[in-house]
Amino acid sequence: MARTPPTKPRKNALQARSRATVDALVEATARILVRDGFEKASTNRIAEIAGVSVGSLYQYFPSKEALVAAVIDRHNEEIMGIVRTALAEVADLPIDKAVRKLVTIAIEAHRIDPKLHRVLAEQIPRTGQLKDVEAFNREVHDLVRTYLESRRKEMRKIDLDVATFICVSSIEAVAHNTVLNGPEMLSEKMVRTLVDETTRMVVGYLR
Amino acid sequence: MARTPPTKPRKNALQARSRATVDALVEATARILVRDGFEKASTNRIAEIAGVSVGSLYQYFPSKEALVAAVIDRHNEEIMGIVRTALAEVADLPIDKAVRKLVTIAIEAHRIDPKLHRVLAEQIPRTGQLKDVEAFNREVHDLVRTYLESRRKEMRKIDLDVATFICVSSIEAVAHNTVLNGPEMLSEKMVRTLVDETTRMVVGYLR
DNA sequence: GTATAATGCGAGCATTCGCTCGCTTTTCCT
DNA sequence: AGGAAAAGCGAGCGAATGCTCGCATTATAC
Numbered sequence: 001m002a003r004t005p006p007t008k009p010r011k012n013a014l015q016a017r018s019r020a021t022v023d024a025l026v027e028a029t030a031r032i033l034v035r036d037g038f039e040k041a042s043t044n045r046i047a048e049i050a051g052v053s054v055g056s057l058y059q060y061f062p063s064k065e066a067l068v069a070a071v072i073d074r075h076n077e078e079i080m081g082i083v084r085t086a087l088a089e090v091a092d093l094p095i096d097k098a099v100r101k102l103v104t105i106a107i108e109a110h111r112i113d114p115k116l117h118r119v120l121a122e123q124i125p126r127t128g129q130l131k132d133v134e135a136f137n138r139e140v141h142d143l144v145r146t147y148l149e150s151r152r153k154e155m156r157k158i159d160l161d162v163a164t165f166i167c168v169s170s171i172e173a174v175a176h177n178t179v180l181n182g183p184e185m186l187s188e189k190m191v192r193t194l195v196d197e198t199t200r201m202v203v204g205y206l207r
Numbered sequence: 208m209a210r211t212p213p214t215k216p217r218k219n220a221l222q223a224r225s226r227a228t229v230d231a232l233v234e235a236t237a238r239i240l241v242r243d244g245f246e247k248a249s250t251n252r253i254a255e256i257a258g259v260s261v262g263s264l265y266q267y268f269p270s271k272e273a274l275v276a277a278v279i280d281r282h283n284e285e286i287m288g289i290v291r292t293a294l295a296e297v298a299d300l301p302i303d304k305a306v307r308k309l310v311t312i313a314i315e316a317h318r319i320d321p322k323l324h325r326v327l328a329e330q331i332p333r334t335g336q337l338k339d340v341e342a343f344n345r346e347v348h349d350l351v352r353t354y355l356e357s358r359r360k361e362m363r364k365i366d367l368d369v370a371t372f373i374c375v376s377s378i379e380a381v382a383h384n385t386v387l388n389g390p391e392m393l394s395e396k397m398v399r400t401l402v403d404e405t406t407r408m409v410v411g412y413l414r
Numbered sequence: 415g416t417a418t419a420a421t422g423c424g425a426g427c428a429t430t431c432g433c434t435c436g437c438t439t440t441t442c443c444t
Numbered sequence: 445a446g447g448a449a450a451a452g453c454g455a456g457c458g459a460a461t462g463c464t465c466g467c468a469t470t471a472t473a474c
Contacts (some may be wrong), residue, residue: 017421017471033463036334043423043462053423122337125245126329162404166381170408173380174373186244197373201412205404224451250432260453265433291419 022060024050034115043067049057069129072120074196076136077081079109085171095154095206098147099167100199107176116177121180144168148206153204167202174198229267231257237278241322245330250274267341276336279327283343286316294350302361302413305354307406313382314398321386328387351375355413362413374409381405 028050032041043064047054061067086105090098110117126133145164148155155163178185178194185194214216235257239248250271254261268274293312297305317324333340352371355362385392385401392401 037334039334055424056422064462122333125332127244127246159400162400165384166401166404166408169380169384170377173376177372177376193369194373197369201373201408204411205408262454263452271432
């Protein structure tokens with residue numbers, strides 16, 4: 001048999017299979033969380049649904065918590081992606097346009113897999129994940145603060161950190177509660193009204 | 208054997224002791240939740256800390272969930288008491304004064320046993336308690352809505368339910384995040400600033 | 415082709431948990 | 445005093461869970 005080239009020797013095969021296994025496990029965890037809730041999500045069950053053995057599960061995730069954390073990370077990354085993109089797009093817009101976009105985006109972000117979002121928000125005991133949640137909040141805060149800083153001339157004199165804190169908290173809460181209150185509040189018309197009103201409040205506050 | 212008198216026959220003795228037992232159990236549950244978190248709060252442990260046997264525990268609480276629910280109810284009742292009182296006091300005040308008071312109260316209410324509040328918010332899987340939380344939110348919403356209705360002339364034309372939803376969500380979120388962010392944000396000065404700013408935002412929005 | 419390492423397997427262990435049940439102690443009533 | 449009812453007790457059961465470990469299977473290297 002011919003020689004195998006020196007490059008790319010020892011991790012291909014390993015990755016092809018194990019990557020798939022890891023993905024299947026995370027996906028299975030998410031599905032069980034949505035379908036049966038946190039309490040019913042045992043490692044045995046997760047492995048079963050993923051079509052993987054418990055033993056293999058524990059080769060890639062040291063604990064059940066790690067598995068759930070992976071699901072949370074994936075979800076958070078999705079949301080952060082949206083938020084980052086939105087804030088980049090908004091960088092050159094005046095405050096009123098920017099806030100409107102951000103409010104819209106906030107609701108949209110919460111609408112990604114709302115069932116999973118609900119389970120993560122309501123059923124997952126935040127044990128150890130505190131760091132992650134904090135980092136998440138921190139990044140959002142910093143991004144928004146940076147934007148506001150660049151638009152300071154449109155604003156009244158105001159402590160930037162306080163303003164950011166209040167605006168982010170409020171927008172997030174409206175988006176969160178809107179989505180959690182079920183599909184009733186998610187009619188096109190309702191969403192538009194909420195975006196209008198929240199934007200009005202925040203913009204009015206900032207300047 | 209003589210007849211047992213019709214009035215107050217069968218619950219006196221029961222109440223002196225059992226009242227104390229029930230209280231001890233609820234108190235112990237709260238303490239364990241704060242000290243060790245939800246996961247460590249087993250019924251055996253709760254009974255032990257309460258100085259009561261597991262058997263007795265199950266005479267008064269049909270399940271662990273019921274015990275936790277009792278703690279939540281107690282906490283919610285405390286908060287609702289404050290909120291109800293505040294809204295009564297505020298009924299005759301103009302919007303700016305009223306909102307300021309409500310924001311202050313919201314933070315104060317969240318400051319009742321903040322550690323317990325944090326555990327309840329972050330660690331308790333909301334399973335079955337959904338109804339209670341909904342009822343709680345509902346009552347707050349209705350109280351605030353009623354106040355705003357009585358002050359409509361001071362306000363711009365606006366959908367009352369939407370306005371209530373946005374204001375309550377925002378105020379609650381600011382209070383919640385303020386308290387959860389730890390004692391750093393709770394200096395006298397900081398709190399005053401937050402109250403000022405949040406009040407400004409909400410009042411500006413409403414009129 | 416064969417040795418070696420990577421990956422996967424799953425019965426089962428140790429532990430914990432929620433909860434029951436047969437019994438004792440305390441309180442009340444007469 | 446005496447007996448019935450209320451309250452309390454706690455060893456322990458059955459079920460479930462997170463996780464281990466010795467072995468089987470598959471891929472890679474040469």
